[in-house]
Amino acid sequence: MTTLDFSPLFRSMIGFDRLIDSLETAYRTEPGGxxxxxxxxxxxxxxxxxxxxxxxxxxxxxxxxxxxxxxxxxxxxxxxxxxxxxxxxxxxxxxxxxxxxxxxxxxxxxxxxxxxxxxxxxxxxPDMMKPRRIEIRGGEQGPAIEDASDRQEAAKAA
Missing domain, CATH: 2.60.40.790 (Immunoglobulin-like)
Known part of the structure; x- marks a missing residue:
């Protein structure tokens, strides 16, 4: 049986170890009916x-x-x-x-x-895992990271 080598993916994918393990497991698993x-x-x-x-x-x-x-x-x-x-x-x-x-x-x-x-x-x-906007600051401005709760508060204030 041949095996797939996923090591080239490790160079550009960080934190996806479980995904690679799942791919290897799926490749080895025989289909059950x-x-x-x-x-x-x-x-x-x-x-x-x-x-x-x-x-x-x-x-x-x-x-x-x-x-x-x-x-x-x-x-x-x-x-x-x-x-x-x-x-x-x-x-x-x-x-x-x-x-x-x-x-x-x-x-x-x-x-x-x-x-x-x-x-x-x-x-x-969870809300904390949802995408958040990161502002690029040019000088001394407010916080660089804006999360969903900050956006909701800003929308309520406007």
Whole structure:
């Protein structure tokens, strides 16, 4: 198996170590097919993951968000009456599917309807992390860095 060398990116990208690690992990990860899923962008900061989990009840499914990892797992309960099948094509196995979440993305809702598990996510960037304007001073003037709260106060005063 060949590997990708991301070391040239380290020369111009500072602080993106986690991104490079994620790229390397994604390259090594083999695609899994069960259960099938969709990732939908609803708007700029809202996402929805939909997994096809037919045959699972909500008590057999588990959703866990820890740090920047969302883990969805399902374990079918053993049924006492297995029956005498001529053909068995419906999957009766458990699963675990992991999704790497970006910073400030959190799970806000999960629902199970018609065999589809919907997980709604929202990215909420704190005010202190939003872009701020940096003025270039020519002489002795006020502060060089203006953040969102300073702009709001200036707008209220005007």
């Amino acid at each position: 069960y259960p099938p899923y969709n990732v939908e962008v609803q708007d700029e900061n809202s996402y929805r993951i939909t997994l096809a989990v037919a045959g699972f009840t909500d008590s057999e499914l588990d959703i866990e968000a820890k740090e920047n990892m969302l883990t969805v797992s399902g374990q079918r309960k053993a049924t006492e009456a297995e029956g005498n099948f001529l053909y068995r094509g419906i999957a009766n196995r458990g699963f675990e599917r992991k999704f790497q979440l970006a910073d400030y993305v959190k799970v806000v809702d999960a629902s199970l309807e018609n065999g589809l598990l919907h997980i709604d996510l929202v990215r909420e960037v």
